[in-house]
């Protein structure tokens with residue numbers, strides 16, 4: 193009975209995964225398939241996966257399975273008591289070298305095109321700098337008076353589901369970004385390796401201490417998007433989620449005014465630290 197339930201659950205989640213993604217973009221239990229795209233970046237990644245890789249993988253699986261079945265049936269001891277003594281076959285060896293190379297080239301050309309597309313935008317309209325810490329994220333809006341804040345996971349016992357907060361995903365300071373804007377993203381880390389990931393954006397970049405990695409995104413749909421640190425970074429690696437709220441440009445401007453007030457003390461903190469340093473000198 194338990195087994196049947198599990199099967200029904202799997203079948204149900206498969207069917208529901210075929211329908212349109214949730215309003216807010218969190219993974220669902222037993223989810224299949226890639227997260228729905230919220231950016232042209234992710235649209236291209238899904239297109240690459242669904243319309244090229246899936247065909248290549250399927251053809252290879254069918255070919256290899258067929259080959260194995262043929263060998264098992266046609267050349268087993270009973271069906272073929274006198275085995276062939278062939279050790280070399282020039283044509284076969286050329287084929288099994290050249291064909292994989294051709295397949296790899298067919299994959300590599302669109303793959304490189306996409307890598308360069310994801311690399312950076314020529315005309316960024318704003319820049320968001322992200323720093324990974326053990327175990328939270330820091331955000332700096334470089335074009336908006338250096339608005340700076342950190343973002344921590346909301347602990348499980350403080351999660352308020354009536355506000356739509358999600359266990360292990362919701363954060364105390366949500367990152368708000370404008371839609372339809374080319375946003376350059378700079379990623380670094382202050383202590384150990386982390387990785388910044390938002391599946392719906394097609395963004396996944398290592399955060400490396402002493403190095404500034406770059407990528408970009410253009411969010412096309414308003415909504416709340418979640419991601420998680422994707423580089424094992426210590427004991428609380430699983431507890432440093434990313435929550436991004438994408439809103440229309442006017443709403444973003446209004447949020448900026450509020451956020452600058454709210455996080456103004458962050459700047460003071462910096463200045464105090466500098467003042468303290470001066471005092472030490």
Ligand SMILES: [Cu+2]
Pocket residue numbers: 324325327385386387421422423424425429432
């Ligand atoms: Cu991390």
